[in-house]
Structure formats: structure tokens, C-alpha cells
Amino acid sequence: MDKKLKIYSGLLVFMVLGIFYVESVKPKEINWYPSYAAKHKIPYGTYVLHKELPSLFPENEVKDIYQNPYVYLKDAKHNGTYFFVDNKVNFDKDEFNQLLNFVNRGNNVFIATNGIHIDTLKTQTRVLTTSVFEEKAYQKMSNPIFGEKEYHFDRDFSKFYFSEVDTLHTTVLGELVIRNENDSIISKKPNFIKVTHGAGSLYLHTFPQAFTNYNMLLDKNYEYVANVLSYLNSQNQKEAGVASNRSNTILWDTYYKTGKSRITSPMYYILSTPSLKWAYYIALIGVLFFIIFKGKRNQRLIPVITPLKNQTLAFTRTIANMYYEKSAHKNIAEHKINYFLEYIRNQYRLSTLEINERFYKNLTSRSGNSEEKVVALFKRIQHIQTASSITEEDLIALNTAIEDFKAYKK
Template identity: 85%
Template sequence: MDKKLKIYIGLLVLIVLGIFYVESVKPKEINWYPSYAAKHKIPYGTYVLHKEMPSLFPKSEVKDVYQNPYVYLKDDKNNGTYFFLDNKVNFDKDELNQLLEFAERGNDVFIATNGIHLDTLQIQTSYLTTSAFEEKAYQKMSNPIFGGKEYHFDRDFSKLYFSEVDTLNTTVLGELVVRNENDSIISKKPNFIKVNHGQGNFYLHTFPQAFTNYNMLLDSNYEYVANVLSYLNNQQKNETGAGGGSNSRSAILWDTYYKTGKSRITSPMHYILSTKSLKWAYYIGLIGVLFFIIFKGKRNQRLIPVITPLKNQTLAFTRTIANMYYEKSDHKNIAEHKINYFLEYIRIKYRLSTLNIDERFYKNLANRSGNSEEKVVTLFKKIEQIQLKSSITEEDLVALNKAIEDFKAYKKQ
């Protein structure tokens, strides 16, 4: 290994080590992905709420449900409050029917999402827009018992509210309040409602961000979450249970199926790259293989033989003829070479033997070359005359060359 290669490898190692160092010491970027998964501690995860659920519902059991509602609610022994929390929740027809039956027999369904379609409950949602130059949105409970306190979420979000509801079966529990730069209320819309259905209820909320880690730890916003969930707490059938005996314990059924950030392993490589330790192990392994190829390949590489390119024999032949002509003026020798080259030309181009130069040969050559038989005979008579002479003049050589070139030129026409 030469000195120059060692310098390059050393620089490569320093660059790789520098990249590792920078990656290890630089501040980790905040992940604002709307996960809503209970295992995630990122701002839009729900790790804090999930951990606090047992304290918010001390008389209830918190169960994680990993199946879709249609499969899980097939067993009618599953009762309590089905808790849905995600960016978007869209049930298919069978799932919605199961949830409706679940509520009809005295259970509750809580859904906090930025988008949902529940035409069966006769509700519609819309997005609130205002003309205020600077606006702030607040969440507020409607019941005066909560003191009318407003809670502010300091990040942008879609201001979804309930534009149409079934007034006979719906109760407004919370509102979205929008204020302008002068702190004056410019809009107030319902964003938390209760819809009666059978013996149970649907609790619908259009601001799922309120239940995320970021909002729970922002100022006193956890109070708002506790106020919202207090409606569920008051509805627990702690003594008789929904559809159960006197000793049954109601449950909070925490949905983990409808979660944007739920665990998905689409491929082994996806799993490796999604885990920090495995990802760096994979990269280090690739770098190790690269070094192995560089050093091992250079050590064991077989020598590549040097192939000398073929010499240009045509150029050598031309130089030989030129020397003979200009230096020695050996016209006879030049003519002999010219004749031999011409006979070789006939053998290759027209596939004719030149051993016997007779009438049959003249006829075949005339037919294949396109020249007249008379022209062919005249040319070969001239060749024969030159071959019989011991020496020839320059004029004889020029005449021979012209006759041969005329013969070839006719073929090219």
C-alpha cells in the first residue's frame, strides 16, 4: 500500500468518525408527528394520558384494545367506555353498527378526532374560519360548574366544530372560543357534545390535541382534560355495571387499533432502520464491509496481463512500398507486390481461385465483378506481360496500377 492511499484512507476514517460525533452530540429534533399512540413520549403522543387513566378512573379497569371494534365487540360481555383518540377515525359500516349496539345496551363511546363521519347520529362538522388578523383559540367547558375557564393551545390546529346536531338527543358540553387581537370573542362554536343513543351515549370531541403529551404538560391544560373525562367518570356503572352483575367492574377500553402511530413492521429493513441502535449497527457493518473490500481486494487481486495492441500492418506495408519506390525505384518488385495483392483481393472478394487463369476464370470474374469479359482479359494479359519481363519502366507500373484501379472502380459504381 503506497503512502498516498494511506492518506486517503485516514481521511475517510476521520470523516466517518466526525459524522458519528456530530450525530451523537447534536440536539435531537422535536418530532411533531401526530402519533396519538400510548407508548410515544413525543409531543403528539398520549403516553401521559394513558399513564394517568387509572388515577382518573380509580374504580375502572383500563384495557388496551388491539382489535377493530367489529371483532372486539362481537363478544357482548365487553362493556364499559370505548375510548377512541386519533387524528382521523373512520369506521366502516360493520364497525359502526357494532358501536351503536354497544351504546344501546348502556355503554359509552368517547371519540376525539379531527375528522369523523357519523351520519347515523345526525351530526355534521365544519371548519371555522375568521377574518381576524390575529386570533387565538380557546377550549371551554359549557357547564358553569367548571367556572368558565378557558384553556389555550399555543400551536396551530384545524378549528373543527359541530355545525349540525340532533337537538333532541344532543347536549353541548364544550365550546371552541376564538378571540381577536383585542381579546374580544369573535366566534363560539360547540366542539364537545354528548349524543344519547339507546341506554348509552356517544361523547364526541373535535380537538384530539387536547389529550396529547404536549397539551397535558402545558400550563394547567391538564385540568381541561380532567373536566372532559369527568363526564365519563360520572357515567360509570360502578355498582351494577353495564350489562353485568352487582360486582362487575366497568372498564375503559383504550383503542390502540385506530392510531396513526401504531406499530407497523412492513419489512425487516424497516424494523432495523426504525431502531436507533440497530440502525447504527447496520451502518457500521456497511462501513466495515467497505474497508474489507478495499484492503482484502487490493491484497488478493490477480495481476491483469498487459495486452499489446496489434500493430498497424497496413501502415508498415505502405511504408515498405514507398521506400522501394522512392529510394530503389524497383518497379518490377513493386509490380509483383501489386499483382499479388490484386490476386488476393480477387480470392477474398469474389471467392475465385487464381491457380488457373483460363477462359473459365475470365468469364466467372467478369460475371462476379460486373466488368466486361474483354476488360478482364486485357487486364490479365497486361499482368502476364509484366510477369514475363525482367524489368519494367515507370510507365508500365503506372499503366498496371491504372488498369487495376479501373477494374476495382467499376465494382464500386
């Protein structure tokens, strides 16, 4: 491992450790997502309420329902109090008719949601708006038995109230109270009602935030939740002399929950889990570093080096021209003869130390040339070797004879 690669690896490790340190020491942001799910401990979850239901209803069984009401209530044997709390609860026609049949048999349905509109019950909601610059919203029970205490929720929320109700079958149980900066009441609207239907009742509340973890742990707001839910307590009903055939079961809805568990894709699961999310990010960073540094190492520009030219042919031509221009035909012929004899030794595996009749016959049989041509060629070679000088014509005739010998093929 070279020095540069060690530096890059050290930087990568330092960055990863730095990310882990920053993530571990920085304060976690508060998640204000309106979940309303019983398993969530975030401010707008309902973990606290769900955990405290057995103490609020000591004689009732709490049962989580994971199906939609239409499917679950097809079985007429199911009885109790169906409990809905969520940011938005939208029933279709068949589903709500199933709930009405459930209520008609003497059961209860509790629905806490923002702005519920139920035409069947002649119930409509509207958002309350005022012209007051600094207003405060309070929740208050209507029945004097609970006293005049008002409960404040210090987070901003949509102030829904019931703008239209069926007065023959509806009882107002709670109110939304708006006060100005001087603590004077400027508006009071119903936000918690009871609608009788058959042998049972529907309890409708327009402030689901009251049942969240944040509100339950804020000051003494849990008292308000207990007062609201006291209307569902079967023991209280018996003490009040109200006949009821309901079973002692709280049917806690987990189907209509904004924050219910749903995995839409593997990537959603990875990014929703902090440990897997950071492992995924670190893997991406590692791949990025690998591409940058490994690619730079492998794709570095390679300088173009011009290969050396083969100068043998040029050198040969230069020497030949030099001999030719000086009329050194004898020297050229001797070089030509030496190359030819080397050719015979390599090509035909014949010794050229003795040039005799046996040599002529062997060369003739191996080369395919006629014996007369072979003998004439070597007579010419002997003449040139013994002569003190030769003419240009003699050199040309020698070259022609040698080339003619090589050109013959069996």
C-alpha cells in the first residue's frame, strides 16, 4: 500500500467516525408527525392512552382491531365500544352502515377526528376562526358535575366544532372555548357530542390531539381525557341506571391510523430504520470513494511513446548505396555471396564448407532447381571470388541468378 492510498484510507475512516460522533452527540429532533398509533411514543402517538385504558376501564377488556370495521363487524357476535382516534377517519357508505348496525344493537362507537361529516346523523363540522390576534383555545366539559375547569392545549391545531347537529338525538357533552389576551371568552362552540341511535350511542369528538401522548402528559390534561372517556365506562352507566346489553370490551381501532405500520418497499424499510439508514449511507460513501480513487489510479493518462523505428533496412540501403557509388562491386558481391551461403545452411541444412559434386546433388534435390542451374550459379560465384574486380554487369548477373534460384518452388 503506497503512501497516498494510506492517506486516502485514513481520511475515509476519519470521516466515517466523524459522522458517527456528530450523529451520537447532536440532540434528536422532536417528531411531530400525527401518528395516533398506540406503539408510538412520539408526541402525537397514543402510547400513553392505550397503556392507561385498562386503568380507565377496569372492568373492560381492551382488544386491538387490525381489520377495517366493515370486515370485522360482519360477525354480529362482536359487541363493545369501538374506539377510533386519528387525524382523519373517512368511512365509506357500507362501512358506516355496518357501524350504525353495531350501535343499533346497543353498542357504542367513539370517534375522535378532525372535521367529521356524517350526513346520516345530520352532523356537520366547521373550522372556528376569530379576528383576535392572541387567542387561546381551551377544552371544557359541559356537564356541571365536572366543574368549570378548562384545559389548554399549547400547540397550534385546527379548531373544528359541530356547526350542525340533530337536536332530537344529540346531546352536547363538551365545548371548545376561545379566549382573548384579556382572558375573556369570545367564542364557545360544541366539540364533543353524543348521538343516540337505536339502543346505542355514537360519541363524536373534533379534537383528537387531546388523546395523544403530548396532551396526556401536559399539566393535568389527562383529567380531561378521563372525563371524556367516563361516558364510555360501563360501570358509570350502571350506576346512572342506564340499561345496556353491551359487552365489557374496548375495541381499539388500529386500521384507521395515519402512523400504522406499512412497508411500501425494501428501501422504505431501510431508510426508516436509523441504523440501516446510516449503514446504507456509509456504503454509498465508500463506493463513491472507491470509484474516485480507484478510477483515478486505473485511468491515469498514459503518455504516448513513439516506438523506435527499425533502422536496419535504412542502414543496409545506406551501406549498399555507399558501396555502389564508390563502384565497390567486388565487396557488394562478396556480401551477397555470404548471405546466400547462410541462406542455404539455414534453409536446406547443408554445409557450405566443401562445394563439390555431392553438394550439388543434395542442393538440387532439396531446392528443386535443376543441377545445371545449381552448377552454373556456383561457377559464377567461384569466378567472382577469384577475380580481383568485377564489373557492374557481373554484379547484376550474380544477383539475378541468386534471386532466380530462391524463387523456384517445388
